[in-house]
Amino acid sequence: MIVTMIIVCEVGFWVLLAAGLTARYLLRMPRLGAGLLLCEPLLEVLLLVVTAIDLKNGAEPSWRHGLAAVYIGYTAGHGHRTVKWLDGHAAHRLGGAPPPPGPPRYGMARARHEGAVWLGSVVAGAVATGLLFAAVWYVGPDGDTSGLRSTVLVVWRAVGIHGLIALSYALWPKKAPKGPSSPDSGGEKASALPARHPEHVPDLAVRGPREDEEKV
Secondary structure, three states, X not given: OXXXXXXXXXXXXXXXXXXXXXXXXXXXXXXXXXXXXXXXXXXXXXXXXXXHHHHHOOOOOOHHHHHHHHHHHHHHHHHHHHXXXXXXXXXXXHHOOOOOXXXXXXXXXXXXXXXXXXXXXXXXXXXXXXXXXXXXXXXXXXXXXXXXXXXXXXXXXXXXXXXXXXXXXXXXXXXXXOXXXXXXXXXXXXXXXXOOOHHHOOHHHHOOOOHHHHHO
């Protein structure tokens, strides 16, 4: 039942997201679109209620309940970023807005970006951990909560691995390629002639061969 609800919530997330963006940009109904997007947190509340009812009815705590907590935590930590990213692309594709800027690719700017994404994972881990310990307390000492406790370790192991990856961008920042055709140069190619005042450019480079040379 819990796994089914997670699938339902995941499908519902994308359905509400698509419906909200369609109403906002294709139907030109921004209020309706915003209302549909604001309904998405209700899916997580529904999943939380169903999980609590399942445990209340005597279901054995297992990895399924832990997965529900992880799903809610991930949505809390990264859901806003996902919606914002898709909204920017929908505004560009459907609403005529300029293309959204992509994440930085090089240097410490990329490191700061990866650090911000990792902070979202920290939030996700904290929310999932809070829900898992709440479930442990709810079940009480008489139930087997080892599956829930082990999920906490898995969550923070994943957060730690993500943190090491993000840290690597700060310790070994990726350098932008150098040269006239590099992305940082605006895509402009260098001229074959050096940039000088026109009066200093040889006549052959401006007018072509002189008339006396052409006759010879």
